[in-house]
Amino acid sequence: MVAGGNSKSDISFAGTFASSAFAACFAEICTIPLDTAKVRLQLQKKGIAGDAIGLPKYRGMLGTVATIAREEGLASLWKGIVPGLHRQCLYGGLRIGLYEPIKNLYVGDNFIGDVPLTTKILAGLTTGALAIAVANPTDLVKVRLQAEGKLPAGMPRRYSGALNAYSTIVRQEGVRALWTGIGPNVARNAIINAAELASYDQVKQTILKIPGFTDNVFTHLLSGLGAGFFAVCIGSPVDVVKSRMMGDSSYTSTIDCFVKTLKNDGPLAFYKGFIPNFGRLGSWNVIMFLTLEQIVTQELAKGWLMV
Template identity: 40%
Template sequence: MGFKGFAEGGIASIVAGCSTHPLDLIKVRMQLAGEKPALPNLPPALAFNASRSVVAPDYYHIPPPQPPRVGPISVGMRIVQSEGVSALFSGVSATVLRQTLYSTTRMGLYDILKTRWSDPDSGSMPLTRKITAGLIAGGIGAAVGNPADVAMVRMQADGRLPVAQRRNYAGVVDAITRMSKQEGITSLWRGSALTVNRAMIVTAAQLASYDQIKETILEKGVMKDGLGTHVTASFAAGFVAAVASNPVDVIKTRVMNMKVEAGEAAPYSGALDCAMKTVKAEGPMALYKGFIPTISRQGPFTVVLFVTLEQVRKIFNQF
């Protein structure tokens, strides 16, 4: 029974993750927009002026240009034009590994807890227990999958760096291997506290709200148990998860992607420092950067996840 829950959740998660990967990549690029890019190694005079966003004598006092606001479609078109269509699937190998580790674990554990905590007579579980099960399952799953999550963020963000500074990972195994050698094993769990917090929020919001909304639809007789009910409940669950998790996701992305040069202080000392610097430099709404692609991805991802899950369950129940 327990193994089936892990297998069903893992298959559904991999299908959903791969099919919505381009939207996730666009989201990451938008979340990193506004960060000051690392400067290449320049002579002191040029480096000073480059930090002012213009290579010019100091007396000009030219203010740095403000980046224009762009939407997900513009970001996607820019990626395709500058890096090619294949760039939309940068880091997809890390997505597969992440879903295999993280989502398989969280979906399987949630299924086990749901089975144990449900009322034996009615088979239902109170919302508070669903949320608790989601928090526990999401936290454990995130801790297991964090190395793949870090690799995925870096591979997705690589194209926005200057060519000389790109990491150019060959794949998720290369990314994890090089990070371990160059930055130490602990770098694989960089931002893990944020990953765990985000995963707890997402899993509780996503799985608990899906089950609750689906049960309500069926109990009220609004729709029968079928594709329409699954799509409706899953899209609503995706919206709830996106609203709840976006601020943590922005900070997680920036902490994981930061480049720490040898002998120099890290751009952020931690999650709180990153949040404060982000809000101070870009305003509170910076925590909702990438929200449109987040909901644009979270909605389809959650729909594909649960629709696939329901179909996989039907297949598995035949054996």
């Protein structure tokens, strides 16, 4: 998937994990304001018709970013960055680091030719599910911290920071609470991971067959945008359910959250925050894949990531 040519098969798992974790963390730092806007839009519920108080507070990606910055300060846009980086170190490193080994496992050692798209999707589903099963606590804390800003003025905040959030959740809700929303989160991340990695892999493979195109930054840019678009289109409904379950403890299960969201807010609620979500995932994928490709290309040349 990265660093075109036969040399990519010589990259060690540790090297791929480290490179992927760094690239994912860099992309996270650059795009978390858009993720904060997305979470706020997804958690926002429909107001009562005709009631001025019920008018939506957040409107659109840029409007939401501006509202948060104006009312809570610019730093609030980076709320959840610490658990976000925790998440990317674990989730980003594992899902990308395991992708090539799992894909090769599915096709077998003697396979020759282009790997089928279905196999790429299956590999993406597998690594996404495995990685988020490990990283779910970091995702939960990140969403909880991002949701803090929507509490009414004067109401005490539940958490003073990421480490405090981990300990408070364990103390008040139990260790199992760290895996709240694991069902929709596994579904969401398996689906989005498959959409991202398989589409990036497939788009890049297709582009490289077009005369005049080479394995360069422009190809990586187009492939990253394609990966982000497919990921948002496919993953938005489960992403909304995941965010609502993690940010609001009133839901008893994934089905309960899905049914209540559909009943109270309508089917379009599952695509709430679509624009900021695409802005987030599209830019995130471009930054992450560009960074990863450059790291792997440079380090392969130095021989630091070899088996």
